[in-house]
Amino acid sequence: MKLSLMTLGDLVTDPVTGTRETPAQRHRAIVEAGAVADQAGFHGIHIGEHHGLEYIFSAPPVILAAIGERTRRLRLSTAVTLAANLDPVRAAEDYATVDVLSGGRCEVVVGRGNFFVSTYTLFGQRIEDSHQLFHDNVELLVALWSGKEINWPGSAHRAPIEEFVLQPPPVGVLPLWIGGGASDSTAELAARLGLDLMLPSAFGNPEMFKPVVETYRERFASYGHPHQPRVGACWHVNVAESSQAARARWEPRYRAYFELMKEVIPRVNPDPPAFIRKPFDFDFLTSRGPALVGSPAEVADRLNTWAEVLSTDTNLIYVDMGGQPAGEFRDMVELIGSRVLPQLH
Numbered sequence: 001m002k003l004s005l006m007t008l009g010d011l012v013t014d015p016v017t018g019t020r021e022t023p024a025q026r027h028r029a030i031v032e033a034g035a036v037a038d039q040a041g042f043h044g045i046h047i048g049e050h051h052g053l054e055y056i057f058s059a060p061p062v063i064l065a066a067i068g069e070r071t072r073r074l075r076l077s078t079a080v081t082l083a084a085n086l087d088p089v090r091a092a093e094d095y096a097t098v099d100v101l102s103g104g105r106c107e108v109v110v111g112r113g114n115f116f117v118s119t120y121t122l123f124g125q126r127i128e129d130s131h132q133l134f135h136d137n138v139e140l141l142v143a144l145w146s147g148k149e150i151n152w153p154g155s156a157h158r159a160p161i162e163e164f165v166l167q168p169p170p171v172g173v174l175p176l177w178i179g180g181g182a183s184d185s186t187a188e189l190a191a192r193l194g195l196d197l198m199l200p201s202a203f204g205n206p207e208m209f210k211p212v213v214e215t216y217r218e219r220f221a222s223y224g225h226p227h228q229p230r231v232g233a234c235w236h237v238n239v240a241e242s243s244q245a246a247r248a249r250w251e252p253r254y255r256a257y258f259e260l261m262k263e264v265i266p267r268v269n270p271d272p273p274a275f276i277r278k279p280f281d282f283d284f285l286t287s288r289g290p291a292l293v294g295s296p297a298e299v300a301d302r303l304n305t306w307a308e309v310l311s312t313d314t315n316l317i318y319v320d321m322g323g324q325p326a327g328e329f330r331d332m333v334e335l336i337g338s339r340v341l342p343q344l345h
Helices: 023-041 060-070 086-101 118-120 128-145 186-192 208-221 243-268 280-289 298-308 327-345
Strands: 002-007 044-047 075-078 108-111 148-153 163-164 176-179 196-198 231-239 291-294 315-316
Touching: 002 327, 023 044, 023 060, 023 327, 060 075, 060 086, 075 298, 086 128, 108 128, 108 163, 118 128, 118 243, 128 163, 128 176, 148 243, 148 298, 148 327, 176 186, 186 196, 186 208, 196 208, 208 231, 208 298, 231 243, 231 327, 243 280, 243 291, 291 298, 298 315, 298 327
Parallel strands: 002 044, 002 315, 044 075, 075 108, 108 176, 176 196, 196 231, 231 291, 231 315
Antiparallel strands: 148 163
16 A cells, blocks of 8 residues: 655644644645655655635645655655646646656646635636536646647637647656546546546545445446556544544544634535535544544554555545644654554555
8 A cells, every 4th residue: 555645735723732833834844744754655745736725735836846856755746736727738837847857756636626616716717617627638638748749629718739749748657646536527537548546535434435436447447448547545644652642632623624624615615515514523534434543553454444445555644634733743744654654555
């Protein structure tokens, strides 16, 4: 199993210490944590992308380039790149540049981002066009990273591209993941194009994604791709020497993160998901939900179990949520590297 860090850059006041890091401190903290993760043996790091929200990481390629200069082995990736909102040529150039600067360590996870309707408004787009924008832009990214000359006829949303060759080209084949799991069309797109599938970070029982994974793998095989598919999943994680210490430390921060989502999502989505209307249930989330909390042995056991249930070979863990201080974040990354990673299947 490959284990990677993930962060969405939520900015909230720490309910434990009462302090609130600045946006500059949050950005510096993830670069420092990336350097620690590289030494601790993590596979990669995934940076989220949001715009105009309390999730403050808006420029993943810039952050990844900074992390790339501090690391030597860590894969540099996203969670997710908003492929429907960004111009595909600009996005292809940005991440190809990260790839060449890091010696071929870049991967990209793209998502439709329709959960945050306000982003479409901000970029002068219509949410009704999200499917077409996403499908067109993903296919263009695949073509642009191929190293071949691109001639594209254009669409209702973008002008044609004629005799264009991407500069710089990526070092090799730049791995591309499709982020999603709620839409059949998303899994079908990944299977048809031979791309990997990254399941979302969601407040619910992760078993709901099992049929999606099974359908994706069946469809992937039906297209006769010469390589095997990869499936990834996202988890909320907190580890301490004892289960009691981890739960006591994390409950108020996880609650603060949940309350942030309950505030933000209705503001940016006129039809928010059902879980937003439910009260915070720490026991459910840490027993049957996406939250893995406890001692190193407990967290490793649950990671192994969920990886088997969903047949995932890559797992992303979101650690620095709910106002966690930068020093505690780095210490936990070291603890996971030394005590959790060795126990993973």
